[in-house]
Amino acid sequence: MLSQKQLFLLNTAQTSNFPRLLEIEKAEGNYLYDPQGKPYLDLVSGFAVSNIGHRHPKVIDAIQQQLQKYLHVTVYGEFVQSPQVNFAKKLSEVLPQNLSSVYFTNSGAEATEGALKLAKRYTNRSEIIAFTGAYHGSTHGALSVMGNEHYKQAYRPLLPDIKFIQLNTLPDLAKITNKTAAVILEAVQGEAGIRVPDLAYIQALRKQCDDTGTLLIFDEIQTGFGRTGKLFAFEHYGIVPDVLLIAKGMGGGMPIGAFVSSADIMGVLKDNPILGHITTFGGHPVSCAAGLASLNVILDDGLTHNVAQFEKLFKSKLQHPKIKETRGLGLMIAIQLSDFAEVEAVSKKCLDDGLIIDWFLHCDSALRVAPPLSITEEEINFACSTILKALSSL
Numbered sequence: 001m002l003s004q005k006q007l008f009l010l011n012t013a014q015t016s017n018f019p020r021l022l023e024i025e026k027a028e029g030n031y032l033y034d035p036q037g038k039p040y041l042d043l044v045s046g047f048a049v050s051n052i053g054h055r056h057p058k059v060i061d062a063i064q065q066q067l068q069k070y071l072h073v074t075v076y077g078e079f080v081q082s083p084q085v086n087f088a089k090k091l092s093e094v095l096p097q098n099l100s101s102v103y104f105t106n107s108g109a110e111a112t113e114g115a116l117k118l119a120k121r122y123t124n125r126s127e128i129i130a131f132t133g134a135y136h137g138s139t140h141g142a143l144s145v146m147g148n149e150h151y152k153q154a155y156r157p158l159l160p161d162i163k164f165i166q167l168n169t170l171p172d173l174a175k176i177t178n179k180t181a182a183v184i185l186e187a188v189q190g191e192a193g194i195r196v197p198d199l200a201y202i203q204a205l206r207k208q209c210d211d212t213g214t215l216l217i218f219d220e221i222q223t224g225f226g227r228t229g230k231l232f233a234f235e236h237y238g239i240v241p242d243v244l245l246i247a248k249g250m251g252g253g254m255p256i257g258a259f260v261s262s263a264d265i266m267g268v269l270k271d272n273p274i275l276g277h278i279t280t281f282g283g284h285p286v287s288c289a290a291g292l293a294s295l296n297v298i299l300d301d302g303l304t305h306n307v308a309q310f311e312k313l314f315k316s317k318l319q320h321p322k323i324k325e326t327r328g329l330g331l332m333i334a335i336q337l338s339d340f341a342e343v344e345a346v347s348k349k350c351l352d353d354g355l356i357i358d359w360f361l362h363c364d365s366a367l368r369v370a371p372p373l374s375i376t377e378e379e380i381n382f383a384c385s386t387i388l389k390a391l392s393s394l
């Protein structure tokens with residue numbers, strides 16, 4: 001009989017020739033467990049998803065309650081489904097006034113796709129400006145605004161009328177004109193290896209968008225739901241975007257995303273053509289119930305409160321001759337090493353020692369640190385000493 005690992009390689013489509021192949025039996029709190037019961041501290045959060053930890057009891061309870069009522073009932077946007085309504089209402093309460101209309105999707109990439117269509121439709125313009133190093137998802141539209149040619153060249157032709165500018169480069173802002181439908185930007189660039197925009201840059205970007213009638217789309221798919229120490233990272237910059245993209249940590253472990261804007265902007269999707277942007281499963285009732293419960297946990301348990309202090313702790317402990325730089329905002333940190341070989345060697349040693357750590361799609365010479373916000377000081381100490389031990393053994 002073939003093992004689970006062999007069947008995984010045989011019957012589930014592979015995305016690389018080097019999968020981690022860690023078999024997961026269970027996940028709870030800040031830990032994953034293999035079939036032998038060995039615990040692994042999760043320093044990646046399923047790629048910025050498990051912000052409140054795995055299988056939070058309040059999320060499980062909300063899912064179970066919804067399971068008693070209904071699963072899928074119809075395509076998105078037709079019937080009044082209270083899990084969607086309640087989650088959208090709560091999101092609009094915690095967001096600024098102009099972000100009050102929530103279009104639910106199943107994933108981050110779909111949120112990106114919806115926002116790009118929305119911007120073109122609202123402004124009657126086609127040009128989109130994106131950033132070098134950006135990652136907004138893997139679908140065709142999202143790939144078109146990805147700032148890494150290596151991942152794009154095999155899939156051309158992509159969307160026309162896309163321009164790229166450099167983060168934190170003020171002169172580039174002049175490329176945003178009254179021909180530009182939207183600028184799309186990660187609140188902190190994730191896959192580029194954690195690149196934090198300057199405050200003055202974001203404020204100048206907001207002004208240039210205002211001056212040219214360009215929509216500012218903030219991708220908070222990785223930064224949202226407390227990861228940077230604020231509920232949403234735009235709060236660090238004293239600006240409000242026109243369109244907000246959320247997903248990943250939004251569902252407490254369930255698949256869901258959204259693009260959020262004002263009722264005025266979102267209103268253009270209703271007609272000419274009607275049903276011009278639709279989804280069957282977007283805003284699945286079970287995912288919405290889980291998402292609302294997860295947001296309430298973040299707020300009620302004050303999970304953002306320790307994030308800045310935990311960032312400091314990581315940065316102060318992660319000192320080693322092989323570490324060139326530790327950069328980031330909140331619990332979204334990159335440990336810069338010399339090359340991929342070092343990153344791979346450290347990741348493998350950490351895994352042997354019960355710590356899950358990874359790298360970045362567009363920066364494979366840095367280690368990714370993005371633990372659940374529920375991580376403790378003790379666990380941070382364990383994580384840092386495990387990483388340092390792995391580095392010393394190279």
Ligand code: PLP
Binds near residue numbers: 110136220247
């Ligand atoms: N935007 C950002 C900033 C992301 O980090 C990701 C995923 O890593 C996405 C969009 C795409 O989200 P999804 O994988 O849910 O399609």
